[in-house]
Amino acid sequence: MAPKTTHPVLGARALNRATLDRQLLLRPASLGIPEAVEHLLGLQAQNTKPPYYALAARLEGFRPERLSALMESRAVARIVTMRSTVHTHTARDAVALRGLAQPGAIDRELALFVSRGGLDGVDLDRLAELARALVEERPRTPKELREELLPHWPAADPQSLSVAARCLLPLVQVTPRGLWERGGQVALTTTDRWFADSDGPAAGGPADLDETVLRYLGAFGPASVKDMQAWCGLTRLGPAFERLRPRLLAFQDERGTELFDLPDAPRPDEDTPAPPRLLPEFDNLLLSHADRTRVVPADLRGRTWSGNQAHRVFLLDGLLAGIWHLDEGKERTTLTLEPFARVTRADRAALTTEAERTLRLMTPAGVPHDIVFATR
Structure with a gap:
C-alpha cells in the first residue's frame, strides 16, 4: 500500500x-x-x-x-x-x-x-x-x-x-x-x-x-x-x-x-x-465551502440565523464576529452593530470607520445617521 x-x-x-x-x-x-x-x-x-x-x-x-x-x-x-x-x-x-x-x-x-x-x-x-x-x-x-x-x-x-x-x-x-x-x-x-x-x-x-x-x-x-x-x-x-x-x-x-x-x-x-x-x-x-471554519469560528456556527432569517454579518480580523442591522427611517438612519463577544476599543473604532464608509456609499447624501453598538 x-x-x-x-x-x-x-x-x-x-x-x-x-x-x-x-x-x-x-x-x-x-x-x-x-x-x-x-x-x-x-x-x-x-x-x-x-x-x-x-x-x-x-x-x-x-x-x-x-x-x-x-x-x-x-x-x-x-x-x-x-x-x-x-x-x-x-x-x-x-x-x-x-x-x-x-x-x-x-x-x-x-x-x-x-x-x-x-x-x-x-x-x-x-x-x-x-x-x-x-x-x-x-x-x-x-x-x-x-x-x-x-x-x-x-x-x-x-x-x-x-x-x-x-x-x-x-x-x-x-x-x-x-x-x-x-x-x-x-x-x-x-x-x-x-x-x-x-x-x-x-x-x-x-x-x-x-x-x-x-x-x-x-x-x-x-x-x-x-x-x-x-x-x-x-x-x-x-x-x-x-x-x-x-x-x-x-x-x-x-x-x-x-x-x-x-x-x-x-x-x-x-x-x-x-x-x-x-x-x-x-x-x-x-x-x-464545505468547511467554513476559515471564516466562521466553530463556536459561532449557526449564529447568523434566526429561524429561516439570515442576518447581515461583520468580520473582525477576517472572521465572523457579529451581526448588523439597518433602520432606514425617513428622518434618520441607524446602523446597529451586535458583536458576538466583547470588542476592543481599537476594533470598535475600526468598525465605526467601516460602518461610516458603508453608510456614505449606500444611503442618500444629507440624511443624518447614527452608529450604535448593542449586545445580544
Whole structure:
C-alpha cells in the first residue's frame, strides 16, 4: 500500500487571508462592476439588496445606482444558478452557470417536487414547452404561471407547476425586480428572450466544468473538491480536479484535507491585516465551502440565523464576529452593530470607520445617521 501523500500545510489564518484576498475583502478593488461580478462568479441574491452591499464591501467607490443601471440594460440579471438559489450574474454567466448548475441542485429540487406527488400525471416536456411560450410572450409572475398551467393539469399542485417551470427553464427575474430603491414583484422570462437585446454576450451553452473549477479556485481557493461541490450544488467533481492536477498546486489543511489552488493565485502572509467588513445576508463568502471554519469560528456556527432569517454579518480580523442591522427611517438612519463577544476599543473604532464608509456609499447624501453598538 502506497504511503499517503503529504502536501504543504495551510493553517486556518493562511486560508482565511487567501480567501479574503480572492474575495476582494482585504482592500477595496478598482475593478468595474461586471468584472467583479464575473470574478466572484456571481452574487447571492435571495433578497434584493445583498448584491449591492456585497459590492459595497469589495469595490472602491461603488455606487448602487451603477449596478442598478447594469440590470436595466440587461448586462447583469437575477437568475437561479448555484445551489438552486438566486444569484446576480453577468449575462454571459447567467447562461453558462445556469447550464452548469442544472444537473445538480436544480434537478434535485425538481425531483423532490415530483417525489412529493404534486406533479403526478404532468408531462414535464409539455410543461416546459407551454411555460416557455407564456414567459416569452411577456414576463409572467409565478402566480400567473400557475394559473395558466393549472387548466392543463387540474389535479396537480399549483405551486409545483411554477417550481417545475423554474427548474426546467433558465428563467430571469426581469426588472424592476432587484433595482436599487425601486424594486417590484418577481416576473420571469427566459434568458433567450431577456438577453436578446442586452449589452453583454449571452449566447452559448453550459460553462465548461474544468474552466469553472479554475474560476472557483480563483475566487474561493485554496479549496477542496467538497468545497466546490458545496458552492455549486454539483457532486462527483473529483475527476475534474484530477484532470487539472498537473496545472494546480496541492496543499492540505490542518485536518489533512487536500486543497487545490492556482499556482499564481495570491496567498498572503497569515499576518496580513484584514480590516473590518460589513457583509450582507447570504454572502457567498459564508456559503461557498464545505468547511467554513476559515471564516466562521466553530463556536459561532449557526449564529447568523434566526429561524429561516439570515442576518447581515461583520468580520473582525477576517472572521465572523457579529451581526448588523439597518433602520432606514425617513428622518434618520441607524446602523446597529451586535458583536458576538466583547470588542476592543481599537476594533470598535475600526468598525465605526467601516460602518461610516458603508453608510456614505449606500444611503442618500444629507440624511443624518447614527452608529450604535448593542449586545445580544
